[in-house]
Amino acid sequence: MPRLVAERADAIPALAELFREHGFDGTSLALISERTGLGRSSLYHFFPGGKEEMAAAVLAEIDAWFEQEIFGPLRSDPDPRQAIAEMLSAVEAYFQSGRRICLVGAFALNDARDRFAAQIQGYFVSWQAALADALRRQGHTTEAAGDLTEAALAAIQGGLVLARAIDDPVAFQRTVARVRHGLGCDA
Amino acid sequence: MPRLVAERADAIPALAELFREHGFDGTSLALISERTGLGRSSLYHFFPGGKEEMAAAVLAEIDAWFEQEIFGPLRSDPDPRQAIAEMLSAVEAYFQSGRRICLVGAFALNDARDRFAAQIQGYFVSWQAALADALRRQGHTTEAAGDLTEAALAAIQGGLVLARAIDDPVAFQRTVARVRHGLGCDA
DNA sequence: GTCTATAGATCGATAGAC
């Protein structure tokens, strides 16, 4: 049986969870070493750029996941309405029905934003463009599609903030349901 | 001319801005000392509990401001619709049209949440209760008021995240406009 | 590649002079 973390990619999920729990500044190498089971030297072997490279790798992994599972289908699915419905299901599952925060959104609010500005902006711009594209193909005007998109993304992010703040994941689930309704996917 | 920071309360705005910019973990005492012009000893004289007491004082100050300017009017204004309209104007001004983040929301996403859970939850619960109350007095059912309230708070928080993420404060302004429309205050 | 040990800087917090 291979050991828990055999290569760089195996460490990413653990790193992601750590950054989610403690933020960038709050995640120390001691904590990382403990959680991954990797010594400092191994960590610096996999991530020569240190903690900053670890966080960048996590953001890249998140972006790749959303691109594969959400952005891509939104842009290319012949049935845009179904792609949007699946987006919302995937989002609800990804954020564990409100018990898990959005790392990109959390980074956007801290000074981590300055460090990872390009990746944070890229994530939201991609999501925005993909969803607006699907809405246009569904029949909305460019203007309406942009408006609905912005409202949906803000609601999702805000729903996560709210759920976490009042310690009630159901607030996020209700928020997703409202978005589903607002995008016309609950009929 | 008195010096910049003569008493405890004078330090709060500077502290608030620091925590907003760098988060709880990212705000070091060196930074605080530099920005407030207070030596370490003075800081510990005003805040014996150290950094944690500073952040708690900032959160209390924020809560007091919202209670005074927003929650109170929402609960007691004889014209609930006007109170809601004024809430949105005050919110837009407070968050500097999207250039300033919500410290409470940012804390909710980090591990600062565990430290300040009660204050964070209190802030959102008060806002929620006050806005729902105004909406009920405006004629909505309890259920509808709760739903509209949750949607509004999530949109505001998400609008701040989005504006910061894509570096476009106008996204927040559009979000507030949508909330204003959703709450029926733009007629 | 992975370990232990530790460098060098910075952390939050405190002591004591004034």
Next chain:
DNA sequence: GTCTATCGATCTATAGAC
């Protein structure tokens, strides 16, 4: 009340043995 000096702990990152 505010200063300087400094504590012990912890931080990120590196060195060197294996």
